[in-house]
Amino acid sequence: MKKRTETSSFGTSGRTNHDARKFYNSRMYKNLNNNKPIQIFENKISEEIENKILLKSSENMKELPNNSVHLMITSPPYNVSKEYDDDLTLNEYLNLLTKVFSETYRVLVNGGRACINVANLGRKPYIPLSDYISKIMIDLGFNMRGEVIWNKASSAGSSTAWGSWKSASNPILRDVHEYILIFSKGDYKREKKENSITRDEFMEYTKSIWNMNTVSAKKIKHPAPFPFELPYRLIQLYSFEKDVILDPFIGSGTTGLAALKTKRKYVGYEIKKEYKILADNYLNAEKMKLYLF
Numbered sequence: 078m079k080k081r082t083e084t085s086s087f088g089t090s091g092r093t094n095h096d097a098r099k100f101y102n103s104r105m106y107k108n109l110n111n112n113k114p115i116q117i118f119e120n121k122i123s124e125e126i127e128n129k130i131l132l133k134s135s136e137n138m139k140e141l142p143n144n145s146v147h148l149m150i151t152s153p154p155y156n157v158s159k160e161y162d163d164d165l166t167l168n169e170y171l172n173l174l175t176k177v178f179s180e181t182y183r184v185l186v187n188g189g190r191a192c193i194n195v196a197n198l199g200r201k202p203y204i205p206l207s208d209y210i211s212k213i214m215i216d217l218g219f220n221m222r223g224e225v226i227w228n229k230a231s232s233a234g235s236s237t238a239w240g241s242w243k244s245a246s247n248p249i250l251r252d253v254h255e256y257i258l259i260f261s262k263g264d265y266k267r268e269k270k271e272n273s274i275t276r277d278e279f280m281e282y283t284k285s286i287w288n289m290n291t292v293s294a295k296k297i298k299h300p301a302p303f304p305f306e307l308p309y310r311l312i313q314l315y316s317f318e319k320d321v322i323l324d325p326f327i328g329s330g331t332t333g334l335a336a337l338k339t340k341r342k343y344v345g346y347e348i349k350k351e352y353k354i355l356a357d358n359y360l361n362a363e364k365m366k367l368y369l370f
């Protein structure tokens with residue numbers, strides 16, 4: 078029999094037959110797993126809200142029963158004075174996210190996943206929203222699974238805000254990336270069901286850097302859409318067919334579109350009527366194609 082490798086003290090490790098028990102039993106991991114009591118059973122969402130967007134704030138998602146959603150994908154409002162943003166203080170903004178993600182925790186099934194796309198903001202000082210959000214999620218009881226760096230380099234308009242040109246006086250980093258933070262409620266593992274991911278997709282999507290082009294806000298008619306590929310990849314990697322996918326800040330409906338195209342169901346929340354109308358138009362066109370009416 079092949080000898081099992083162990084996590085090495087030099088940081089490199091063989092991957093065949095790897096035994097990580099020593100690592101996970103170390104004091105570093107003591108108290109790290111959120112072992113809140115979680116109900117194993119799943120509830121069904123009502124047909125009335127299946128494949129629908131609700132026009133209201135997702136701070137309260139009372140339409141969704143506990144333990145009824147399998148995957149949450151979202152990109153929160155950035156609170157940077159875009160058309161749809163309120164001018165909240167950092168604390169007010171983080172409180173809004175805490176309410177929405179606490180509701181997300183309630184509605185996710187055991188083993189359900191939550192994926193949050195976020196960019197960090199500003200320079201004086203830099204606001205590491207991704208760090209604040211990870212901390213909020215962990216405090217709410219989520220277990221963090223990892224983070225994806227979305228490399229937008231090939232499509233990001235290259236900013237010319239250099240700070241000080243060719244000088245160490247005050248050079249400014251020009252972000253060409255965003256984050257996708259990934260969490261689980263309860264168990265990391267879900268029971269195997271009908272899958273739609275291909276071998277090549279699995280090989281690519283399990284890497285922690287994703288190269289994806291941005292999408293034109295003008296074309297979509299929403300100020301901050303993410304590209305279709307972003308929810309598509311997350312749905313393929315983290316959910317099964319017929320699962321319920323939630324986006325509490327659904328905007329132009331991209332998450333719903335990816336859910337329909339992959340034989341999942343969606344529920345969205347959107348606070349602005351004009352964006353709900355826009356998203357419903359995109360989604361109804363897709364439902365017509367799929368004969369879902």
Ligand SMILES: C[S@@+](CC[C@H](N)C(=O)[O-])C[C@H]1O[C@@H](n2cnc3c(N)ncnc32)[C@H](O)[C@@H]1O
Pocket residue numbers: 133134135136151152153154155161299301302303304325326327328329330331332346347348349352
């Ligand atoms: C970053 S955008 C999401 C864009 C979306 N991913 C897409 O591809 O179009 C955030 C959206 O959240 C909406 N929003 C802001 N606060 C909200 C709240 N409390 N509840 C529900 N939606 C909200 C905004 O109107 C905006 O459309």
